[in-house]
Amino acid sequence: MIWLTGALAAPPEAQVGLLLGGRSAPESTLQVAPAGAPTEPGETPASELEPSALAGLEGSVTLRHDSGVWASLDGTAWLLVPESEADRVVLGPAVGWSKGERTRFDLAGRYRADLVPLRSSASSGRIEALARVSATGGAHTVELASTFVDRHFYTEPAWSFRALDTGATWRLDADGVRAAVGASFQVNQGVREAGEALEAEHLGTQARGLASVGLNRGGFDVEVRYRPILAFAGEIEDDTVRPVIGPLGDYAEDVDAVSGGGFVQHRLDVEGAMVSGGWTVRAGALGRLRDGSGATGLVRTGHAHLGAERALGDHWALVGTVGILAAELTGGTGFVDVYGWGGVRWRLR
Amino acid sequence: MNGLLLVVLSYAAGGSDLDGLRDAAEHAAADVARARSEGARRAEIAERMKVYRAAAEALAAAEAGQAPPDGPLAALAALTEALATGKRGEEPRAAVAAALGEPAERLPVLEEGLETSLALGPGALRSSLLRDLADQADGLALIATWDAWVATQEQRGVEARLAAIEHSAPGQTGGVDRAVEVQRLRAERDGLAARADEARALAARARSVSERATEDER
Numbered sequence: 001m002i003w004l005t006g007a008l009a010a011p012p013e014a015q016v017g018l019l020l021g022g023r024s025a026p027e028s029t030l031q032v033a034p035a036g037a038p039t040e041p042g043e044t045p046a047s048e049l050e051p052s053a054l055a056g057l058e059g060s061v062t063l064r065h066d067s068g069v070w071a072s073l074d075g076t077a078w079l080l081v082p083e084s085e086a087d088r089v090v091l092g093p094a095v096g097w098s099k100g101e102r103t104r105f106d107l108a109g110r111y112r113a114d115l116v117p118l119r120s121s122a123s124s125g126r127i128e129a130l131a132r133v134s135a136t137g138g139a140h141t142v143e144l145a146s147t148f149v150d151r152h153f154y155t156e157p158a159w160s161f162r163a164l165d166t167g168a169t170w171r172l173d174a175d176g177v178r179a180a181v182g183a184s185f186q187v188n189q190g191v192r193e194a195g196e197a198l199e200a201e202h203l204g205t206q207a208r209g210l211a212s213v214g215l216n217r218g219g220f221d222v223e224v225r226y227r228p229i230l231a232f233a234g235e236i237e238d239d240t241v242r243p244v245i246g247p248l249g250d251y252a253e254d255v256d257a258v259s260g261g262g263f264v265q266h267r268l269d270v271e272g273a274m275v276s277g278g279w280t281v282r283a284g285a286l287g288r289l290r291d292g293s294g295a296t297g298l299v300r301t302g303h304a305h306l307g308a309e310r311a312l313g314d315h316w317a318l319v320g321t322v323g324i325l326a327a328e329l330t331g332g333t334g335f336v337d338v339y340g341w342g343g344v345r346w347r348l349r
Numbered sequence: 350m351n352g353l354l355l356v357v358l359s360y361a362a363g364g365s366d367l368d369g370l371r372d373a374a375e376h377a378a379a380d381v382a383r384a385r386s387e388g389a390r391r392a393e394i395a396e397r398m399k400v401y402r403a404a405a406e407a408l409a410a411a412e413a414g415q416a417p418p419d420g421p422l423a424a425l426a427a428l429t430e431a432l433a434t435g436k437r438g439e440e441p442r443a444a445v446a447a448a449l450g451e452p453a454e455r456l457p458v459l460e461e462g463l464e465t466s467l468a469l470g471p472g473a474l475r476s477s478l479l480r481d482l483a484d485q486a487d488g489l490a491l492i493a494t495w496d497a498w499v500a501t502q503e504q505r506g507v508e509a510r511l512a513a514i515e516h517s518a519p520g521q522t523g524g525v526d527r528a529v530e531v532q533r534l535r536a537e538r539d540g541l542a543a544r545a546d547e548a549r550a551l552a553a554r555a556r557s558v559s560e561r562a563t564e565d566e567r
Contacts, residue, residue, distance in 0.1 A: 010535075010536070010539045013535070062532075062535070064532065064535070064536060070532045072528070072532075094525070094528055096528070096529055096532060098529065098532065098533060106529050108525050108526075108528060108529045109525070110525045110528060128524065128525040129525070130524075130525045130526055130529060132526070132529070145526065147524065147525065147526065176506065216506045216509060216510055217506070218502070218505070218506070219505040219506065219508070219509050220509055221506065221509035221510045221512070221513045222513075223513065251523065253523065253524055271513050271514075272513055273509050273510070273511075273512035273513035274509060274512075275505055275508045275509045275512055277389070277390065280508075280512045282512055282513060284513075309512075
């Protein structure tokens with residue numbers, strides 16, 4: 001706590017927002033049963049996903065200190081009617097320390113509690129830690145990073161896993177044009193039920209790649225990323241379809257974390273934003289194709305979203321987001337989840 | 350010394366009328382840059398750009414038939430043009446700063462020089478010192494306005510990158526590596542905002558020196 005007695009590098013940043021909207025298949029963010037597979041308790045068959053209205057409350061606060069330490073807390077609560085089983089509270093405290101410019105060290109840790117009150121089997125906690133060192137010379141940066149993730153489902157531990165990813169990335173950033181190429185090696189381990197007991201699954205491994213290009217010019221930013229995964233070994237998962245897009249419209253990286261017997265996956269992301277005259281517009285799209293024995297559940301996924309924010313003075317803003325997720329499951333069925341919400345946000349900066 | 354050179358060159362180029370036109374073009378360019386920094390509507394920027402073009406054309410017409418400006422005056426003209434059009438102006442900025450000094454270091458000297466000059470009795474020496482001070486202050490104001498414009502542009506770029514990463518709701522940043530990137534970008538954004546504010550304050554101080562010197566010289 002000593003650092004709190006020093007000087008904050010900037011005033012605290014905080015925001016609170018109230019959102020209203022709807023979602024055509026909100027239960028797809030929980031657990032979907034593919035065609036032909038027996039429906040487990042808590043699963044919703046893809047053909048029975050139904051639309052809901054939603055209300056959301058969001059908030060976050062961040063503190064940054066001169067010493068390079070930062071801490072943040074964000075939270076979101078979603079209420080859905082009539083599909084209230086998908087009601088959700090997400091809380092994410094995080095803390096980190098960064099130091100240096102040409103040679104930079106980053107340490108960070110985050111916990112994310114994802115609570116689904118009416119379907120406790122889908123509630124989980126997630127620990128994530130990062131250690132990274134990077135060296136910059138001119139427009140070039142080389143970084144070495146290690147990320148550890150431990151996700152534990154509170155009442156359904158058979159979904160739990162942990163993974164350690166270590167790799168190197170080279171980045172170029174010159175005159176608003178940036179590019180990156182990276183590779184990492186990931187080791188993952190799931191948990192499975194053995195009778196009454198739980199035991200760790202076999203180790204799975206993954207070779208992961210990254211190639212990206214981006215452009216930043218005049219309040220406009222766009223980046224395209226290609227991320228292939230070559231997964232080996234690991235226990236083959238059951239047919240449960242873990243949510244690929246979270247309740248907030250973000251890609252659930254965890255869906256790729258376990259090797260599940262091996263697969264080849266291609267993923268292409270495009271994301272961009274434009275800031276101009278009180279307007280902020282964001283857009284993104286993602287395509288994901290998986291093949292191999294570990295291709296249980298979701299085979300192909302496409303997602304796109306568009307969001308806009310209009311500042312009303314220094315603190316208030318109107319916000320709106322629309323998005324669509326389309327997924328093809330093993331067995332040939334699939335679902336489409338269309339969502340949209342709008343609301344008002346108060347921001348302190 | 351460099352400031353005096355500027356005055357001499359300015360006189361050689363045609364005297365105080367040219368100075369007035371040059372000042373008008375510089376002020377109009379700074380006005381366009383300010384509007385652009387504040388995210389003004391296109392029509393508003395175009396309106397101010399029209400004023401700048403008129404001033405630049407009047408200056409060009411007054412300079413017609415004379416030797417084209419070189420040295421610091423040419424750099425000032427290039428920086429004025431860069432400021433108005435939003436194009437690259439690092440080289441003319443460096444040339445003007447090499448002639449006049451960096452605003453943060455040079456302004457206190459000019460402010461002190463202004464007080465000293467105002468304390469002199471009326472006469473040719475006082476007038477010429479005040480004219481020199483006003484010219485130098487105008488140049489420094491131009492540099493500082495340019496610096497503020499560059500910092501604001503960079504800040505907008507960082508804000509766009511932040512917006513792309515942060516998505517549209519808290520907690521949507523993806524992995525912890527992106528949460529770290531968000532913090533890095535926020536620190537960079539705040540640093541650029543402070544740099545822009547500092548440059549704007551320097552520009553205002555320089556303009557104040559120029560205005561006081563010009564009023565008293567008259």
